[in-house]
Amino acid sequence: MVRSAAASLDDVAAQAARAGTKAAGVVIDDAAVTPRYVVGFAAERELPIVGKIALGSLRNKLLFLLPGALALSAFAPWAITPLLMLGGAYLCYEGAEKVYEALFPHASHGDEEAQPAGTGHNPALEERRVAGAIKTDFILSAEIMAITLAALPEGSVWMKAAVLGIVGVGITVGVYGAVALIVKADDAGLALARSRAGAPFGNLIRGIGRFVVRGMPVLLKVLAVVGTAAMVWVGGGILMHGLEGYGLSAPAHAAHAAAESLGALLPSARGAIEWLVTAAASGLLGLLVGGVLIPVVSGVSGLLRRRGASAGKHPA
Numbered sequence: 001m002v003r004s005a006a007a008s009l010d011d012v013a014a015q016a017a018r019a020g021t022k023a024a025g026v027v028i029d030d031a032a033v034t035p036r037y038v039v040g041f042a043a044e045r046e047l048p049i050v051g052k053i054a055l056g057s058l059r060n061k062l063l064f065l066l067p068g069a070l071a072l073s074a075f076a077p078w079a080i081t082p083l084l085m086l087g088g089a090y091l092c093y094e095g096a097e098k099v100y101e102a103l104f105p106h107a108s109h110g111d112e113e114a115q116p117a118g119t120g121h122n123p124a125l126e127e128r129r130v131a132g133a134i135k136t137d138f139i140l141s142a143e144i145m146a147i148t149l150a151a152l153p154e155g156s157v158w159m160k161a162a163v164l165g166i167v168g169v170g171i172t173v174g175v176y177g178a179v180a181l182i183v184k185a186d187d188a189g190l191a192l193a194r195s196r197a198g199a200p201f202g203n204l205i206r207g208i209g210r211f212v213v214r215g216m217p218v219l220l221k222v223l224a225v226v227g228t229a230a231m232v233w234v235g236g237g238i239l240m241h242g243l244e245g246y247g248l249s250a251p252a253h254a255a256h257a258a259a260e261s262l263g264a265l266l267p268s269a270r271g272a273i274e275w276l277v278t279a280a281a282s283g284l285l286g287l288l289v290g291g292v293l294i295p296v297v298s299g300v301s302g303l304l305r306r307r308g309a310s311a312g313k314h315p316a
Contacts, residue, residue: 012162015152023144026091026234027171030140032227034179035220037133041126046183049130054176056134057141061168064138065145069164070157073149080150081242087143088238089289093297095231096290098224143234144171182219189213233279236286255281 034053038046072079148167152160192209195202244252259277263270 012159012166015159015163018151023147023167023171026140026143026147026230027175029091029227029230029234030137030144030171031175031178031182032223032230033136033140034133034176035182035223037129038183041122043184043187045126047180049126050176050180050183052130053133053137054172056130057137057172057176058169060134060138060141061145061172062165065142066161066164066168069145069149070161073160074157080146081245084143084146084150085239085242087139087146088235088242088286089293090139091143091231091235092239092286092290093235093293094290095228095235096287097294098228098231099287100291100294141168143238144168147238182223185219186213186216189216229283232286232290233283234286236282236284236289237279239289240282240285251281251285 034050037053038049041049072083145164145168148164149160152163189209189212192205193213195205195209197205240252240255243249255278258281259274262277263274266273
């Protein structure tokens with residue numbers, strides 16, 4: 001019995017590890033997106049804000065998304081792929097919108113509100129930022145849980161629940177632990193730069209501190225680019241595999257053929273080349289779909305705003 005339980009635990013852990021790697025792109029995006037929500041607040045508020053968002057993320061995954069995923073698996077498994085593709089389309093739209101914003105700056109649809117750096121504790125703005133971050137996290141967490149569920153083999157509901165729970169908690173701890181380190185890195189660098197340590201290590205410590213302080217803005221920009229790339233790559237890949245499941249396999253076959261052809265040119269790096277080509281093909285599809293969705297979403301949003309304004313002017 002003990003051996004059976006141990007084997008079951010090992011199986012759960014192995015499935016959680018495999019399923020978690022499938023969601024790596026969304027995890028990267030989640031870690032890249034979150035630091036922007038603490039920008040502008042006093043240093044002592046950064047970790048509490050990250051903690052609030054992390055708790056909201058756990059609530060999203062364990063109280064809402066995990067039971068929902070299990071219900072879908074039990075009663076409407078046919079709905080998993082369409083919902084996964086819907087989430088993939090959302091990721092494509094978000095990523096393409098960020099690319100469009102970078103190329104043609106315009107009024108963003110985001111939840112962030114400007115605040116001068118280090119202006120202290122603004123409880124109302126903090127709550128709005130946290131609520132916006134948790135809302136964004138809900139979409140990304142839904143994708144993580146759906147990808148995890150889709151990667152699981154047939155098994156008992158308890159096995160699926162255990163794997164989903166482990167993946168949800170593990171990813172949340174990993175993502176928000178990394179975010180906490182990122183947002184506090186500049187404070188740690190500043191402390192090192194002001195170190196009064198003497199020779200022989202004082203200059204080295206202060207040099208490392210200055211490097212960290214100067215490098216953090218660059219790191220945040222790199223994270224923003226990586227997060228955007230992850231959005232369109234993951235979203236496009238989800239759509240590509242979903243279409244293949246419905247018999248529209250041309251995009252997936254074209255990507256596979258291109259990956260094999262280019263990989264054959266350099267056999268020593270074949271695996272890496274094939275992965276890069278497949279990711280690039282998924283990203284191109286993601287940008288294409290997201291680009292198509294930008295005017296659609298903009299038009300629908302504008303129509304809803306006009307109807308809301310009209311309803312406000314003419315109350316019943």
